[in-house]
Amino acid sequence: MTGTVIPEILIAICLLMGALFMLVGSFGLLKLDSPMKRMHAPTKASTLGVGALLLASMLHSFAFDDGSLHEILIMAFLFVTAPISANFIAKVAIHRGRDMPTPEPPKDQTWSTLDVPAETGSPDAPEAPVRG
């Protein structure tokens, strides 16, 4: 009995933390008021939350079973791919966001994702086409 108390408390803490972070991520997705702000909540909080849930699953398998490190695979994959998909969604928000102007770039001519060459493919097109 006493041998399983500490792991169960640890698993319970990981579960509660992960579920809370996932709930906060989705709540922020619903609550925040502009598309770029909405990008913050799910891409960071939900990824951390699912990481904590996978950590709880791993602790459970080590405490009550043979133990497995399979969940690290999912965790690493999610942690690597979350910024990439967030980058793609931000590009969509920049290109399609009519109501939210892009801030001025600090020192370059334009943002690189808006700097598309002309359709003919000449790399030194005189100026980037107007976004939209």
Next chain:
Amino acid sequence: MIAPDRLYDLALVIAFAAVALAQILAMIRLVIGPTTGDRILALDTMVIDAIGMIVLVGLAQGTQIYFEAALIFAMLGFVSTVAYARFILRGDIIE
């Protein structure tokens, strides 16, 4: 003070409820989302919440057989998010 085994079961129930609520909130954003980027983001969040739900089901039943399902959900969710975003950006997925 709650007994530890009760604590674990209670934490599992609370986690199930919180992840289900998170799934519902993301679904509301998917329906009302004003821009296309919001809808892609809501779908991505729903996939991540589904992975969490699968992990919780595996914990509740005490088995390891849901691991492959969670892994496939993770891979397919990433690929579908990128494909959807590229389709919106370029009008084409494979150029």
